[in-house]
Amino acid sequence: MHRPPLAAKLRRHHLIALDCLVAAVLVLVGVANLAAGAWEPGHLPAWLTWFAAFAIGVPVALRRVWPRQAFAAALAISVLCALGGGAWVTYFALALPVYTLALGESRRLSLPALLITLAFTLAVNLATPSTGILGAVGLGWTVLCSAWLIGRAANERRHYLALSAEQRTREAVTGERLRIARELHDVVAHSLSLVTVKASVAHHLADEDPAQAKTALGVIEHTAREALTEMRQILGVLRSNGDAGELAPAPGLAGLGELAERARMAGVDVALEVSAETLPEGVEVSVYRIVQEALTNVVKHAGPAKCRVGVGVGEGVVRVEVTNDGPSVTGGNPGHGLIGIRERVSLYDGAFRAGPRPEGGFAVTAVLPYE
Secondary structure, rough: OOOOOOHHHHHHHHHHHHHHHHHHHHHHHHHHHHHHHOOOOOOOOOOHHHHHHHOOOOOOOOOOHHHHHHHHHHHHHHHHHHHHOOOOHHHHHHHHHHHHHHOOOHHHHHHHHHHHHHHHHHHHHHHHHHHHHHHHHHHHHHHHHHHHHHHHHHHHHHHHEEEEEEHHHHHHHHHHHHHHHHHHHHHHHHHHHHOOOOOOOHHHHHOOOHHHHHHHHHHHHHHHHHHHHHHHHHHHHHHOOOOOOHHHOOOOHHHHHHHHHHHOOOOOOOEEOOOOOOOOOOHHHHHHHHHHHHHHHHHHHHHHOOEEEEEEEOEEEEEEEEEOOOOOOOOOOOHHHHOOOOOOOHHHHOEEEEEEEOOOEEEEEEEEEOO
């Protein structure tokens, strides 16, 4: 069962204590005026008039605990006060319960409550005609309508804040799903590219060179197992209960050597140069995925070729450069891999470039600020 936090309980207790103080002030003012004879001669026994003067503060003190019951009680006691000659006290005694209803209840309930109090105010002043009837009715209606409008405004603000929080939650969930989708794309695209290349080698060499074909099948098995393991780790984030200790560490700079080795198995001669040692975890994951996607493109479109992977750090930025001397593919729309790299770079307000090199081949360059 959900329980409100201690801070919320304390704040509520403080507000209830403040209501009790306001109720006490209202009672003191009413009783003092009654004792001084400021109330108009009423139609109730004296003891009942005194009871109403003391009881008028009870609904105000309990309006946060039982808002509907407090409003009904305030209305009933206000009738007694009006019959006892202290109609003016009822304006303020009703205003706070009306505010509470407008704040916490729907318009369908709070608006009729306001109309009832307005009708009550008008009826009380018409029953005791005097020269200041318009002023009295105007004062009562101003107090009650102001209380209702302030309560509705606060209610709408709460509703807006709740919708904003829900919207931020949906955006966070959508962002997390997109991140996981990019991770899955990187894993599947990289591993299936290697599997496809090696499967093609095994198919062509099955009869001529069985040993080489067997080696290619071993690479396929190894790559497929690693891909399945990494996919389970990524999808485990969706199924976990927040226990990060059961999940494998996120890929980073330490895994670049293994990426290069996989590309070599697919026929790409990779020269790896990494001058960085440690980076923030999110930046390391992005660097790893950028290199992974760039090597996947080399295997798919340029292999067999010579490829250079450089990762360097300087002045608060990390620079990733992947170049190859294979045939460059131009024209057409950029693949999902390059789009994914661009999105990762944009998360850090970095710079990204991908295109053919003047001397031949293709180059992918990404610069990610991290300080």
